[in-house]
Amino acid sequence: MSREGQLLELLVPLERGHGPLHVQVERRLRDSIRTGQLVPGIALPSTRALARSLGVSRGVVFEAYGQLAAEGYLAARQGAATRVASRAAPAAPRARPTRFPDMAGAHDLMPGRPDLSAFPRDLWLGSTRRVLRRAPDAVLGYPDPRGTVELREALSAYLGRARAVLPDPHNTVVTAGVTQGVVLLSQVLREQGHVRLAVEDPGFHLHRWSIARAGLEPAPVRVDSDGLDVEMLAATGARAVLVTPAHQMPTGVVLSPTRRADLLAWADEVDGLVIEDDYDAEYRFDREPVGALQGVDPERVAYAGSASKTLANALRLGWLVLPERLARPVAWERVAVDGGGPVLEQLAFADLLARGEIDRHLRRTRRLYRRRRDALVSALAEHVPSAELVGAAAGLHALVLLPESVDEERLSGSLRSSGVACQELREFRTAPGPPGLVLGYAHLTEPALRRAVAALGEAVRLVV
Secondary structure, three states: OOHHHHHHHHHOOOOOOOOOHHHHHHHHHHHHHHOOOOOOOOEOOOHHHHHHHHOOOHHHHHHHHHHHHHHOOEEOOOOOOOEEOOOOOOOOOOOOOOOOOOOOOOEEOOOOOOOHHHOOHHHHHHHHHHHHHHOOHHHHOOOOOOOOHHHHHHHHHHHHHHOOOOOOHHHEEEEOOHHHHHHHHHHHHHHOOOOEEEEEEOOOHHHHHHHHHOOOEEEEEEEEOOEEOHHHHHHOOOOEEEEOOOOOOOOOOOOOHHHHHHHHHHHHHOOOEEEEEOOOOOOEOOOOOOOOHHHOOOOOEEEEEEOOOOOOHHHOOEEEEOOHHHHHHHHHHHHHHHOOOOHHHHHHHHHHHHOOHHHHHHHHHHHHHHHHHHHHHHHHHHHOOOOEEEOOOEOOEEEEEOOOOOOHHHHHHHHHHOOEEOEEHHHHOOOOOOOEEEEEOOOOOHHHHHHHHHHHHHHHHOOO
16 A cells, blocks of 8 residues: 555544544644654655645645654654654553542441531531632732731631641741641751651651652651650751640650650750651540641751641641741752642631631530540440550550561451451551551541451461
8 A cells, every 4th residue: 555545544534524634634643653654764745745645735734744844753854754753652552540549348447537428518518618708819819838817817816716826927837737737847947958758657657758768868757655755856966856746646645744844955955956847736535636846946856737637638737836947948849849829728727717616616526536545445445355546545546466476478468358457556656666557537427437346356366
């Protein structure tokens, strides 16, 4: 078959009246090159020959060839045939969209989620409408990288009242969650000469990974029943540390008063920084939560919080209340990352804070989550009597330690077979330790919790 005939099979039929003919020729040639039907190096017919075969003017083919040559699909030299460019290799087969592994099972005890059905949709919609009606046009321009002044001021009032933070709107930077805040601070610390950032062990594995990606060495420090071991911290040589003092992730312990004092003394001694991830602090069920470390020493503590556990993970709204020396560098780092966060969500959240709706929402969900934690504790006592529940009555997750005899590899398989999704303690630690499971309960109804723990008990019995 002639080259003209081969191309006619690829290009026919051109559809007159359905767009410019030269665009149709371009598109079909481009697709044929991408799919490998026209291989690199093959010569195409002359513009005159192909135009005659297609029944179009020579200008149609000339324009199509010219456009594809400009895009790099064709190579044309004066006095030589137009060929498919050598770099115009066929595109790889289209893969399915990349997804994170689906961790959900029939019994979903994965930690880290509030009850998403409790999200105050009507209130959020009302706040969004309210701020859109009253916001000046200038609000829709490029944002202040620190976040809207409305949210920074509302956060200052709320955090000062609810978490005993010493707030300053000028030194507050709104982030896309705590993880982004950790990354921004890690990048600034690296630029200021830090080489490592101490982290809790066991501790939140995503933060360890994020710190390493930002160019710092995560230095693990043991956590015991009093929280972070400050003596071990001093031995790491780090001058910055990331801690979850209100409700440690994953052990659930609260940093003891002695350790709090020792930690701040360490920061003074090494001219260092404590990054306080105020994780789960709003949910303490047996007493009032301990106030934030930042309120004791705001120039040594960078305070990080978010709306992920109070409202919804998908909001991606977090904040840093920073020592004055760090506020400007972190804001500029935010500019480099994404230019600043979405404004309308910030204004809606600020409106909810200012009108007291977040306080009312927290009162409702505290009661709900306390009942669910009680249901979890009761079900564990019935179905997994060999498990030891550790940590404070707080937060949205609980850690259960299992007998030393449990083989963690066998346990993983048994959990999968039983349809139980949770996280194993070994995922959070760098040093050896007892087997354990980190269980999320806030997103499950009490009957669903009892069913999930019954399945969990069966899985554990198979490996004990």
